[in-house]
Amino acid sequence: MSDGTLRLLLPRFLRRFPADLAAIILLVLATGVATLAPIVSETPLRVVLGLVFALFAPGYAFIAALFPERGPSVQEASTTDSEAGERSIANPNEAEQEAATDAGLTERADPRREGSIDGIERVALSFGLSIAITPLIGLVLNFTPFGIRLVPIVLSIGGFTLLASAIAALRRQELPAEERFRVPYRAWAGTARAELFAPETRLDAVLNVVLVVSLLLAVSSVGYAVLVPKSGESFSELYLLTENESGALVADDYPQNFTVGQSKPVVVGIGNNEHEQVDYSVIAELQRVSIQNNSTTVRESRTLDRFNRTIPANESANWTHDVTPTLTGERLRLTYLLYRGSPPGNPTVENAYRETHLWVNVSSR
Structure with missing residues (x-):
């Protein structure tokens, strides 16, 4: 031709x-x-x-x-x-x-x-x-x-x-x-x-x-x-955000005072930098803890919610979690545990892939 x-x-x-x-x-x-x-x-x-x-x-x-x-x-x-x-x-x-x-x-x-x-x-x-x-x-x-x-x-x-x-x-x-x-x-x-x-x-x-x-x-x-590019460092991010008056997501002004049975929103986010698609599991717990000699002991724990998210490589996902406390007390730990794949039968801060938390106060009314 x-x-x-x-x-x-x-x-x-x-x-x-x-x-x-x-x-x-x-x-x-x-x-x-x-x-x-x-x-x-x-x-x-x-x-x-x-x-x-x-x-x-x-x-x-x-x-x-x-x-x-x-x-x-x-x-x-x-x-x-x-x-x-x-x-x-x-x-x-x-x-x-x-x-x-x-x-x-x-x-x-x-x-x-x-x-x-x-x-x-x-x-x-x-x-x-x-x-x-x-x-x-x-x-x-x-x-x-x-x-x-x-x-x-x-x-x-x-x-x-x-x-x-x-x-x-x-x-x-x-x-x-x-x-x-x-x-x-x-x-x-x-x-x-x-x-x-x-x-x-x-x-x-x-x-x-x-x-x-x-x-x-x-x-x-x-x-x-x-x-065959170099993969570089692989890691995942777990973070908490709130929505300000203009609707933007910021890492500030987190809710601290709750009432049992009443909900307040917190934005949970995951950043996938693992260079591959990952199935994540997130567990939200409200824990009563005691701290002695730099050692933290969980005395009581209530699971508030569980989430499953599939996130493509090098992307992030945010969603709003309405926190509804079921425990009362001062300085309770609102903890989010991140796992790759399914979580273990007894999820703790020690066996979590990533962990983040807030300190909150919960009153009965």
Whole structure:
């Protein structure tokens, strides 16, 4: 199947775009799917596409919009330099005329080409500008109601990249066909094929093998790092919060004085940083304790409630627990015990995975 036939398989609006800009648009769309789709977002594809999306695509589209014309290639530049040297030897007057042109005394033959950049400069500037543009977009989002969150960041960077790509395509269309920048895919493929499969010397063949092995090792290393990331520290959080007058959850102003049979709310929260989905069990107890010589003894305990929560990896869950005391007394301990999986038959602070508590007073009326 020829390249022209493959191009016809693309949507019409992509066929009108230059090939490099069409690839950028497809990258933006693929990153959006890999980042936001429920199943695909959990695969390493999200990381791979996300890095290219954030560190290359916006800068490349911006450079393409600034410089729609093609720059002189290395071969053209070397040919021009050699021809200039030959003219300086054959005819000194022509060399003087060319020097005057370079000094700006006469009009250049092709000012648009002289003001453009070549492929290597485009790639370098694409990375540099992307590293500058992406944080700037994040800074702007920080001062908006959306904040620096995944969906606003993906939409903002993607929108900027699509807008810059559209401007770049329009600017290229305004130029003559021979002046438009094009990525020389076929020339690169032909050169690579010739270098790999038809080396001129035995040394070139050895260097080609070393290059291929090095690339395979590099790709394998990156793939392993993406597919088998370091898990880091694994832990779970158990915390108590209250709701203030504005409706926000805060770690302050906990209820301290209760009456038997009357309920007061406390927000219980679990943070799962175990790098895997976990089934949690929480037991709420009201305990009468005595403390002697830094040793705490539970003299009486009443179970107030039990909860089961399944929390995905690296996520949190909060819920409101209406505390209804069944014991009376001063300085009772309202204790929450957290377990991974089912709790033991005799749950205590000592065998709990995590524990948190409040000191409360409960009166009979």
